[in-house]
Amino acid sequence: MTAEAWSEAPLSDTHGLPSWIFPPAEGFRAADLDHMPQLPAHTELIDGSLVFVSPQASFHSLMLFLLERELRRFCPAHLRVRREMSVVLGLRQRPEPDLVILRAEAVQGTSETAYEASDVLLVVEVVSPDSEERDRKRKPQLYAEAGIAHFWRIENQSDRPTVYVYELDPATTSYALTGIYHDRLKLSVPFEIDIDLTEIDAL
Template sequence: MSDSSRAASSGYPEVMTAAERYDDADDESFPTRQVRLPVVPPGGFTVADLPKLAGVIDGRFELLDGDIVMMAPATHWHNQAINLLWFALRSVAPEGTIIAREAGVDLGSSVPIPDLVAVSVGEVVASDIAFSPTDVCLAVEVVSPSTKTKDRRFRPAQYADAGIECYWRVENEEDAMVVYSFELLPEGGVYAPTGVHRGRLIVDKPFPVDMQLPAVTWS
């Protein structure tokens, strides 16, 4: 099936093909590949488009103001940290709260995908791919070298503006997890820092947590 046939069957306009070439200081080109992206419709994409988009985009992506933003590959440390935190938080989350991995937050024309979220179980169904921010009480981002600016500056502003009660940023400090915790101010729209946690994570919100931060190892 041709690219145009695939695009037509997906319900989206014909895709655009793009290939970029980058040269380093020694004038040696990096390998390149073609990336197929649907043409952005008037008004942009929304969360309702995610199932179809997932079928035609080869790679992980988010929506930002109706446009597609490709996500960089994660490091091994990043993936290990997410796995360990997911298991650890599941063991301490109160009844009625689930810990979900890489689920979107529905902001309409923007759909960020935190590494972990804590969500009210009553609002979860098997087919969910994104949750309303009113159902999310915690968003967690594990910082990678390619996401430092996004996770330290842009994500907190985005999640606070959406009204998510708590935000945790997880940093790599000599291969150990360090958790920076934040809580939404009463007036909303802005987070206040509540702690820097090394070795042990103790917080009261969004639910009481007192646990050892698991070591990130390769075994």
């Protein structure tokens, strides 16, 4: 079924379930997500399969607030910060990172639902219990293969963030760990950043 067809698809005859409950044999495509009625918010597409997000803990929300606020403060004029926007990595790959930094030219208006990987400089994932496997393994692999230069993974350790910073090795199209940060995130790439991570305690 094509992306356009999903917008016309009726509810399934099986207990009134949406038609996307029954995936096509070849899996869904990235464009399908914009045309599926009743799709839950923040649904991701990984390897052609829909991934639904569980309710998030307070740590997740507070960490995103702190990072978004501080990244907007340090972000150069030619870049933009976006929260919880999906990124098209391939035909059947459309994850939704917690935060992205992308080229300003890629922002065309307020009706956008996704960005292209080629426009994204940094992706950030705040790990939740239900997403540990995806955030630590599969999604970084997909981001690296798509050529996204920087990746941060943030873990909750005793209600304090630990930030794992990775940079793409273009020779292997995989990420190399360049640092682990606890109380302060001070970096010179992808631009000058200096964030007091302990501020999460005051939020």
